[in-house]
Every structure is written in C-alpha cells, then in structure tokens.
Amino acid sequence: MNIIRLTKVSAGAFFLVIQVLLSGHAQQSAPPAGRILLTISGEIDAGFASDDAAATDQEHSASVEFDLERLESLGVIAINTETPWTNGVMEFEGVLVRDILDFVKADGEFVKAIALDDYVVDIPIQDFLEHDVIVATRIKGKPMKVRENGPLWIIYPWDDNPDLRRPHFYSNSIWQLKSLMVLP
C-alpha cells in the first residue's frame, strides 16, 4: 500500500515537475478557458500569471483561478476512503493541496477555505504538509455535481491514517469548495 502510494506520489511529483517545466509559458499565456472552479488569493505570488486580468490590478487582490483542466494539470492522485457523508469506500481523485499551494507560491500559515454554501473554515497549512490531503475533483472517476458536494471537496486520507478520524479534520473537510485564501 505504502509502496503504491509512494509510487503515486513520486509519479505525481515527477509529473508535476514535467508539467511545470513544459507549461511555464503556457500558464502565463493561456488563462483557463473552462468554468472557474477555484480561486486562490492572499499570500501568494500571482506575478507569474501576468496575463491574467484579474491578477494584474492590485497586489492585494491578486488571485489565481483554476478551471478543472488547469487544476488537474497539477497532478492527480487517488484516495480510496470512507467518509461520514458517503456510503462505503469511495475513490476520490484530485490534486494534493500542497502542490496547489506550491504552484501559487503560497507563503502563509493558514488557508481560509470558503464553500458555495458560505461555509468557511481555517485550515493550518501544516495539515497539507503532513498528510496527503487532496482537493478532490472526481468521485468514481467522474466530476462531482454540486448536489454531490462538488465540484471540489477537500479529502483527508482517513482510511490510510485513522488518527485523522476526528471532528477537527472532519470539519476541515470542506465540500463545494470555491476559493482558498492563504493567510499569514
């Protein structure tokens, strides 16, 4: 199991490096074409997205927007786990949060996560470094609808690490995620 995970992680990292190298220019020149799923703002370096209109105006409101394609381009891994809100082991696919934060060069302690239903939670970035927490984009291989807690859902690997099965982490597991704000 660990070996598989390790393989997945390293494969993901490798894929990420390739992606970053290959798509460095493309990111700057090609803003997301699809529907915007995630907006990241706060203590990040949004300079690399100079062509992004939303990011150009003010340093403070600098943000990076992701559609599904751009998000998944950061590298997708799968987590098979049970959740209190689903029946049975579910296969979640998504991007490691730390990869996303690396991508936007986040520099902070907390992430304020905001959902479509206005649910707000502050998550320590330490969580993402210690655990393979993903922003799930798919369930059973398909993109999630809003009524299925989609389109994005922060999933902790509960089955891999039973220590995570606590209210604190459950409350961090925000669904219908629409934006992240990196706090110092």
Place this chain on the structure above:
Amino acid sequence: MKLNRGFWRELDSLLLLAASALAIGAVIMLFDLNKELEKSQTIFNDDLPSYSVRAELDLAMIISNLNKFMQGGEAPDDVLERYEVFIARLHHYESAFLTEYAEPNPEFHRVIERLKAVVLDREDMFYSLEKNDVDVAATLRDELVALRPELATLSNLTRKHQFLQYQIIDESLAHSVFVGTLMLASTLILGALTVARFWYSLREKTRFNEELEAKIQARTRDLQLSNNELKKEMAERQKAEKSLAERDQQMHRVQKMEAVGRITAGVAHDFNNLLAVIMGNIELQMTLDEKGKSGKFLDNAMSASVMGSQLTRKLLAFGRRSPLKPEVIDLNQVASELDDLFMQTISEKSVLEMDLAEDLRHVSVDRSLLENVVLNLVINARDALPDGGVITIKTENITLERSSSEEDGRLLPAGEYVQLTVSDTGLGMSAEVLDQAIEPFFTTKSETEGSGLGLSMAYGFVQQSNGQLRVSSTLGEGTSVSLLFPSSNEKLAKTQTAAHSYDYQPAGYARRVLVAEDSDAVRRTVVEQLRLLGCETVEAASGQEAYELVKGDCSIDLLLTDVVMPGALQGPELAERVLKMNPDMKIVFMSGYPKGMDQSVDGPNGAFTKLMKPISLSMLSQTLRNEFDDNKVVEPA
C-alpha cells in the same frame, strides 16, 4: 480495648476490598467518561441545530436569489447553484453523524423527506428558468417561502433534541463529578485508613518488639538471679560439706579424746586404788618401824608412791575425773604469786611478760590444779624457746555474745568469761602436731624431759571447770594456749594455805568406824590407818553387809563407805538407809571417781565429806577430827 488478630485480618481484607472497589469504580467511570467524550465529539460539527440552521440559510439564499432574479439582477446559474446546494443539504442528513440522531426521530425524517420531495419536484422548473421568466420565479419563490415554517419546525425539533443531548451530557458530567467526588473522598478515607493501619501495625510491631525485649530482659534477669542463687546454694553446700567434714573430723577427734579419757581415767582409778594400798602399807610400816633400818627405803617407796599418785591425778585430770575443790579466785593474783616460780622456771634468755587486765572478773576453779596447769604451760613455753624469746601471760575479760559450740559438741553458753593466755614466740607446732597436742603422753620432747600430760591435764581441767581450752599455733611463730573460765560473781575466798603434812595426832578417843569397801586391800589399809588413829573398826565387803552390821550394832559412830560397790546397795543408798535408822551417824565417802560422787552423794543433811582415794593418813586424821570434834561439815569438794 484489646483487638485480636482476626479483627486486623478482617480490617486488612476490608481495606483491600475497598481499594479494589475504588479501582474498579475508577475504571468504570473513566470508561463512561470516554463514551461521553465520544458522544460529545460526534455532535461537534454536523450537529442537528447547525444543520437545520444551514438548511434555513440555504432556503433563504434561494429565495433571495429568486427575488434578485425577478428584479433582473441575478443570472439563472446562480439560482441553480443555490438550488443544488440546498438539495445537497437535504441529502446530508443521511450522513453518519446525523442519521444517528435523525433515525430514532421519525418526525425529523418525515420533514426532511417531504422537503426533499417538494424541492426535487421543482427541479425541472428551476432548470427551465429563463431570463425574465418572472412568473415562474415568483411561483417558485412562494412555494419555497411556504416551506420555511416546516424548516423552522425542524430547527425546533433539533434544538430540543440537542438540548436533551447536552442535558444528558451535563447530567452525565454532574454524575461523574459526583462519583468522582465520592471516589476522591473514599480514596482519601481509604488512604487515611491505610496509613493509620500501617502506622498502627508499625507501632504494634515496635511495641511487640519492646515487649519482647523487656520479656527477654526479665527472663535473663530471672535466669541470672536463679543462677546466682544456684551459685550461692552450691557455695553453701560446699561450705556445709566442708564444715560437715570438719565436724566429722572434730567428732572423730572428740570421740577419740573421750575414749582415751575414759581408758585413762579407768586405769588411773584402778591404779590409784593400788597406790592407796601401797601408800597405806608404807605409812603403816613407817609407823611401826620408826627410825628403823628400812626407814630410808620406806621414804623412797613413799615418795615414789606420791609421784605415782600425782601421775594418776594428772591422768584423772585429763579424764575429767579430778576431785576439784573450786574456790573463787583472782587469776591476776594467782599469776602474780607464781611470778617468782615462773622466773625460776624459764631460761635466762627468755623474757616473761605479764599482761594482766584490770578489773578482771573472778573465777571459781580449783586453785592448786590451776597453778599446776599454768606452770605446765609456762614450762611448755620455755621448752619452745630454746634460743630465748618472749613468754607472755595475759589475762582478760571476755564476753561471748553468742553460744559457741565447743570442740566436743558441748555448748559454751553466752556470758561473761575470764581468759588466761600463755603465749610464746617460739617454734610453734605444725597442724598435725597441733591436732595431737592434747592427747595424753603425746610429746615432742625427749622421754626424759616430759610426760606428755601437760596439755592433756589442762584440757581435762578446763573442761571440768566448765571452761574451754584454746590452742593456736603457727609453725615458726609461736604457740598460744588460752584457758577460758566462766566468771564468778562470788567474793574472793580466804586464801587457804593448806599445810600438807604427814603428821597426825593420835586422837585418843575410841570411836567405832564401819568401813564398807569391796576391795579387800583398800579396806584393810583403811582399817589399819583408822586403827592407827585409835579407832575401833568394823569391816564390810558390800553395802548390804554394811547395812546389816549397822542394824545389829548401834555403837557405830561413823560409816566410811566406798561409793561404788558390788551388790544392790551402793554407797549413797546405804548412807540414806543408815541415816534413817540413826540420824546421828557420821558418814564419809571415799571414792576413786570424785565426779561420780558429786552427783549422788548429797544427803538430807547436806553434803557429806568425801575422801579421794588414795587416802593419806593425815587427811583421814583431819577428816575424823572435823567429823567428831566440831561436828561441822567440811567444805564440799
């Protein structure tokens, strides 16, 4: 209160039980608390009230978006997004956290299901919503507004439910606090009890140890005491055995002395009778053959007889058979009078010291025998000082506080005594010699120098005088001989210087004398002596014969009788009978045993005259004179 061992054992097991119960209680409480904690954790986030609040908010947001849409501000997508969120919310109640609360509450389930049914029923209308389609939007808005009271009901339900849950937790916590307090109190009490118990047992142990120690000490002390007692007893026993052995030895010596004394006295007595015969006959011969050729021979025979008589006296003295004539005398006086004689006796190299006590008490003893004894002692002292030395004659008053056992077992009663000691600084005697010193004829001197009767005589004399002889001697340092006499309260007797003479005066009066004596020789001698003195004589060989003669012859003036005779009638009884018949009869005893006479010869007329065999003519003459002339009793011997 004395508590037995069983009580403590019970208390201990009780304490143990209580501790176990407390431990079990604590485990149960912790278990319960843990369960409560889990319960409280599950309601942390997705609790029912927040769920219903969020659901209300979702509903409100759809309504608000619909209103904005109707005013032309909101895109249909935003309305749809909110619609989707609300549907998602309505699905969420099936999540693990909520079902737990929702399932046992059918009302909750029913409300949600109805809401879900209504909202899903309008799905097509929402998705077919076009811009400016205000009527549809209004219809949808009104329908959704109508759902709000239902959601409010849900909120109330869940709040009630939640309140119940909190109450349960609260009660549980309160219960836990109560139980915890109880347990704390119990623990404290139990701890105190345990400490007390431990302290008590420690104290008990200490006390027990102390008691044990005290007991051991007491036992040790007892043992030491008994040990000491045992030692003492052993020492006493040893002493007793030793003294018994000494006593045995003493008894043996005393018995020996007794036996020797008896033999000596017996021999001396018989020998005395023989001497009486010899002396009497010599005297007769001397009377008949006056100035004859044989006069010188007779004189020699007479002096030898006298010496023999003296010897028998010494022997009798030792055998305590001396005819004593005690008189009250002052020992100092006797010693002083003999001083010249002593000086002549001792050698020139020696010094005689007189240490005479003042206020010396008087004694009642036979003077001549005492003089003899003292002289003998001085002679012994002289002989013990061949190279000169000091001879001391010491007199002193002695008071015996307690009765002392004498050597022969006779008791020397407590009282006043006078002691005369002759001591020398001479050769001394060894213990063996000292042991035998008193035995007659025991002497360390050559045969020609002494008879070995000096101390024997002294011993017999002192014993007969109710006194005690003490001889102590250390080889090389000297000898000390003490004569101890009971003191007498009587006044001094007139000094009688008895004139010893062989002269006799023929009385010229013809008295008739009956001589009762079993020994023919003695009787004949006495009869001859009486005839010389001018008396007529009648002879009897026994008491009975004498008695017959007295009965048949009333002219008899004096009965001269032996004390001990063969036959039933002895001297004293004879005298008694004769006196009954003729109270005027004069009676004179003669005997070889002066002591025996002392006891039995006192008649109704007082003491009788006693003559000691052998009887000299002069003594017989004087006696007759005393009896007939003065008719007074001669002082008893």
